[in-house]
Amino acid sequence: MAWITFTVLLAIALAAAWAWSNRYELIERQAITYFDSLGIQADLKIRSANGKTADIRNISLAYDGQSFLTVNRLQAAYQWRDLLHGKVERLDFTGLEATITVDETGAIIDGWRPPASGGASAFPTRGIGLTDGSIVLKTPYGEIPIKGDAEVASPDKFTVDGLLEPFTLARDEMRLSADGPFSVTGHPESYSVSLPSTRLTFVQPSGRLSDTRLALDVTLQKDTGVVTGTAKIQGGSFDTRAGIIGKVTHLNIDGRWDGAEFRATGETDLTGVSLTDAARRKDLARTLSLAGALSEVPVAMNFAPSLVDPIRDLLAGSDISTSLSVLISDSQRRLDLLRPMTVKTNRTQAIISPVYAEPLYQHTIGRADYVIAMQASLSRPTPLTLDPLRMSIRSTTGLSIDGIASATGRLKTRSNWRTQTQNQRPARLSPLSVGFDYVAPINAPSRLILRGAADYDGDIPGGYAQGLIAGGTLTAHLSDTRTKVDFTPDRRLKIARLETTSEWTVEDFEGELKPASPLYDRTGTDRAAVRTALIDARLTARRPATDLVEAAALDLQFAKADVAGDIRLNTQDWAIGFSDLALQSETFPVAGTDLVLPRGDLDVGLSNNGRTTFALSTPSSTLTTPAYAVRDMAIEAEGTAEQYSLNYENGRVKVLTQGLSSFPIPVLPVSGTLLFDAGQFTGTAQTSLPRAPNTPIDVNFRMMEGQGDADIQIRGLQFQPGALQPQDLVPTLRGKVAQVDGGINADLHVLFGTDTAPSGTGTFEIVNMSLGTAPGPITGLSGVVELTSLFPVVTAPDQRLTIETFDPGFPLQNGEVTYALVSEGVAISRAIFPLGEGQVSFDPFTWIYGAPENRITLRVSEVEVGDFLKGVGNGRLSISGALEGTIPVVVRGIDVLVEKGRLEVKNGGVIRYQGKDVVDAIPNEFAAKAIEALKNFNYDALFMEINGPLDGEISLGLQFTGANPEVLYNIPFQFNVTVDGELFNIARSLNPNGLQQRVLTSVKNTQSAQE
Secondary structure: OHHHHHHHHHHHHHHHHOOOOOOOOHHHHHHHHHHHHOOEEEEEEEEEEEOEEEEEEEEEEEOOOOEEEEEEEEEEEEEHHHHOOOOOOOOEEEEEEEEEEOOOOOOOOOOOOOOOOOHHHHOOOOOOEEEEEEEEEEOOOOOEEEEEEEEEEEOOOEEEEEEEEEEEEOOOEEEEEEEEEEEEEOOOOEEEEEEEEEHHHHHOOOOEEEEEEEEEEEEEEEEOOOOEEEEEEOOOEEEEEOOOOEEEEEEEEEEEEEEOEEEEEEEEEEEEEEEEEHHHOOOOOOOHOOOOHHHOOOOHOOHHHHHHHHHHHHHHHHEEEEEEEEEOOOOEEEEEEEEEEEEEEOOOEEEEEOOOOOOEEEOOOOOOOEEEEEEEEEEEOEEEEEEEEEEEEEOOOOOOOOEEEEEEEEEEEEOOOEEEEOOEEEEEEEEOOOEEEEEEOOOEEEEEEEEEEEEEEEEEEEEEEEEEEEEEEEEEEOOOOEEEEEEOOOEEEEEEEEEOOOOEEEEEEEEEEEEEEEEEEEEEOOOEEEEEEEEEEEEEEEEEEOOOOEEEEEEEEEEEEEEEEEOOOOOOEEEEEEEEEEEEHHHHOOOEEEEEEEEEEEEEEEEEOOEEEEEEEEOOEEEEOOEEEEEEEEEEEEOOOOOOEEEEEEEEEEEOOOOOOOOOOEEEEEEEEEEOOEEEEEEEEEEOOHHHHHHHEEEEEEEEEOOEEEEEEEEEEEOOOOOOOOOHHHHHHHEEEEEEEEEEEEEEEEEOOOOOOOEEEEEEEEEEEEEEEOOEEEEEEEEEEEEEOOOOOEEOOEEEEEEEEOOOOOOOEEEEEEEEEEEEOEEEEEEEEEEEOEEEEEEEEEEEOOOOOOOEEEEEEEEEEHHHHHHHHHHHHEEEOOOEEEEEEEEEEOOOEHHHHHHHHEEEEEEEEEOOOOOOEEEEOHHHHHHHHHEEEEEEEEEEEEEEOOOOEOOOOOOOEEEEOHHHHHHOEEEEEEEOOOOOOOHHHHHHHHHHHHHHHHHHHHHHHHH
């Protein structure tokens, strides 16, 4: 080294000085001349010298006119003989001031440095001492002023205690400013440097570290060049060009540098670490939280902002405490956590832990990205853990964050995660564990995969959900203009409540989700599509009451529904193709509604102003209410919840309402229209009765708030034998009427309601009807029936019908019946058939439809027997006299029985029989005279007693007493004839042939008794 050369030269000068004592000036000139030969301008003053010591003052060395070394005093100790061999025992410098220039490698490049020589003087055996030294080290980056004392035992064993005076080094845009005490110790194998407390300021393009106290203890191994040691920073602040500021509470580093790589372990506490740019904080928080990707994914979009906030809070000002290891080499940079890192603010705390043996940070030199791996626990927005989290971060410097290339991990929460939707509505995620993978290639769409299950409240495409439970794998493909989401479920979808932009809400939904690919497809910012199938699903749809509509609740189940939604900023269009849809409702349109649609299509349009439109089409439906059942009805409907129209056709309706037992309505075909407007249903229906398909029945109806009415019109309805019969409509008429032939017209008004039995009024016009009844056939039945009630069928009093003929065993014509239909049957108040000067009538009675037995009394009044028997016997029999009496009839089902019927002629009359003479055939002369008397028989009284079933063995008792003036001198005859037979026909009973035969039989019986 140069300073050894100086000491040797000085030793030579001292030897010369001793040799020529008291000749100091000459020796001084010789020394100066020697230095001059080396190109060094020298000046010195020998104060004293002898055989053992020398004292030299005011040494000054310069090169090219520039002073580089001055020494106030140099004291040397030696032995004269040793000095001749270049040996010095001791050198002490006092007040040394030197300037040394080095290059980038640390090599001295001063021009005054003497060339290397073939030999070197021995190092002073007792070393070199330096007191009050001052050295200025000139480097390419600035000057370093050093003051201090040194004790050098040998070139490889020394101690320097000094002070670094304030200095600044600069290279390119980097600046280092420092000052403070130091010590350097040389050992045979190494050098040790200690900075017990140095003020340090470091400025580089990425930032600055200022007002810092640095404590440094390092050792340089001479043979390997390896540097090891510790560094401690206390206090201070840092400010990076990236806008990160903070304070260093302490930083302790224990490191090693071997010229190729730097390894260190350390621990640190930083306070107030902050990214000063608020916009950058927000952008960086969105990047690290993957909020940009999550914000595009349904469900996750509500929680992405709440992930940004705590990260932004941490970036705004945090305290950081950690212990880590560092590796820096030409090939990589690496940070490993030795204990969890705590990053906290007053509101938020994050704990970052290592993941197995992976580094927290690793950067391969030359790559444009680096990798971080950690387990992270975050206290906000809810206690959550990312375990593990691995991210590949794009970076041009290896430290900056220019974007996320990829990320993978698992997000876990321990409590409900609560936040708000964009519309400030509550959003919630129950405790969850979700795995995620994110890849963001350059110039290609990114992909986010989420795996797990969620129990969620918040926005979904098309509405707001509460209690949504779903699980599976969600894959989102993301670009600047499009988001596509695929979903593979692993469980059934459940939604406790779903609100739409309409007034309808969905509750208790459960079903299997079979999404299309993609399930969700958003284009730009104003349009999205949803495509999925729902399998084996059920739900309840509810609509609250408004001024225009009542509250409604519908329970639905369906085997499958193909759902396609087109969602825009202000509108939504949903197309639903369904199969095996079953609906039940206690409110819509009436309580106890069951609707089954084997298949159909439903289009629904929603708008943000609450307006809902729909269109429904189904080729077949089954609808059942407590009042009616509908089968096979095709439906086309469209409109809004407040106003819609409906066309239906080919349905079959069965009325079920209680109260129709006396007037049940058969299954009817029905088609028509319906309009709902302002809470009121109005519509038309066309139907026809079975076995009369060509006779239309027109219905106009209205209903509001569960109450309605209908006008029913029937024109030209025909009853014909072998076709439609009244008993087809009224079962209680079965067995009572038959072979009905005729027509009716009807105008009915029916009232009905959800909570009341139906009621109604109307009129029936009966047109020229004929029919068979148990008592006898009727023809020409006509009249208008005014109904005061339809359910049950009841008329106003004194209804009137006319009958052309009625034959209850003897022909009646031109009858008139006054009656009233009552709830249990028909009340006949008056029924009269004129006959000659008299009449045949029915006593008032009530025919009870469902009674096991009905009783009728036929009354004969002032009827001439001739009129009664008009046309009987071909004019050979005539009877005069007026008949009176009653014929009581009992009807049991189809059995008709006469009980104690009695007819009589009280005032007598004449019987004239002009039949064939049969006297010769009568062996009994008395009997022959009796038959002869009938040719002009004056009778006093005539009685007939009738008993028995009309269609069985009926008994007719005939009694009459009288005489013929021309027979046996007007001797009276008494006839008592009993007739048994299967036919009840009074006219036939009084037939002359029949009468003759019965008289003969009576006479024979009398004669036999006499004999």
